[in-house]
Amino acid sequence: MPPGGHRLPPLPYAYNALEPYISETQLRIHHDRHHAAYVEGLNTAELALVDERARMDFSLVRYWERELAFNGSGHILHSIYWTNMSPSGGGEPTGLVRDHIIAHFGSVQAFREQFSRAALDVEGSGWGVLVWQPQWGRLEILTAWRHEDLTQWGTIPVLVLDVWEHAYYLDYQNRRADYIRAWWNVVNWPDVERRLRLAMGAQVPMQCHGAPGHGPMPSAPIPGGPLPGGSGPAEPAPGPGIPGLA
Numbered sequence: 651m652p653p654g655g656h657r658l659p660p661l662p663y664a665y666n667a668l669e670p671y672i673s674e675t676q677l678r679i680h681h682d683r684h685h686a687a688y689v690e691g692l693n694t695a696e697l698a699l700v701d702e703r704a705r706m707d708f709s710l711v712r713y714w715e716r717e718l719a720f721n722g723s724g725h726i727l728h729s730i731y732w733t734n735m736s737p738s739g740g741g742e743p744t745g746l747v748r749d750h751i752i753a754h755f756g757s758v759q760a761f762r763e764q765f766s767r768a769a770l771d772v773e774g775s776g777w778g779v780l781v782w783q784p785q786w787g788r789l790e791i792l793t794a795w796r797h798e799d800l801t802q803w804g805t806i807p808v809l810v811l812d813v814w815e816h817a818y819y820l821d822y823q824n825r826r827a828d829y830i831r832a833w834w835n836v837v838n839w840p841d842v843e844r845r846l847r848l849a850m851g852a853q854v855p856m857q858c859h860g861a862p863g864h865g866p867m868p869s870a871p872i873p874g875g876p877l878p879g880g881s882g883p884a885e886p887a888p889g890p891g892i893p894g895l896a
């Protein structure tokens with residue numbers, strides 16, 4: 651992906667496909683205007699930094715780095731948000747997602763309530779985000795202010811909920827709790843599982859074992875391996891180097 655080459659991904663369903671939970675008008679404005687603006691902002695920031703490097707003039711680098719973080723994170727989170735929803739969504743998580751939710755949160759109900767409350771309590775504009783943290787080898791719930799604040803480095807989002815007012819105001823006005831309750835009816839759990847499987851193949855080395863000049867890897871297991879006793883197909887065993895993604 652060259653700098654400035656980002657494009658708005660099309661919605662994976664019709665604009666009216668998530669009704670009655672999210673209206674056609676709401677979805678159209680959110681995708682075609684808001685998400686498009688983040689893609690444009692990301693491209694602009696990247697090209698501005700290309701220009702600063704060419705001129706060796708970094709006088710505006712603080713501004714463009716902030717634009718890069720904000721718009722890049724906005725583009726990524728919205729792209730995940732669309733695929734995390736489906737007209738045939740809702741219901742309960744199964745298989746690998748269910749196993750890992752229960753392993754870390756105790757129960758699907760406890761997870762759902764923590765996630766809903768975390769999203770509800772985001773001050774102003776932000777997100778509820780379920781992440782896989784390769785460092786710890788488990789799921790975690792984070793929130794984001796705007797798109798990029800309050801995150802934890804190295805995490806990989808697998809389920810995201812946009813709680814900016816632009817995501818729900820036309821349908822729910824200021825009733826964020828009603829929007830969150832409705833949103834569970836369109837959650838695309840198979841997409842969450844697909845993302846979790848891909849995320850579990852990732853490695854984000856925090857320590858220097860195995861790096862050039864630092865000696866061999868310790869024999870301790872690397873986070874991100876299969877959940878003992880979990881259902882579903884076994885994950886590929888993590889090893890040195892970058893594992894192939896399923």
Ligand code: MN3
Pocket residue numbers: 680684728812814816817
């Ligand atoms: Mn949004």
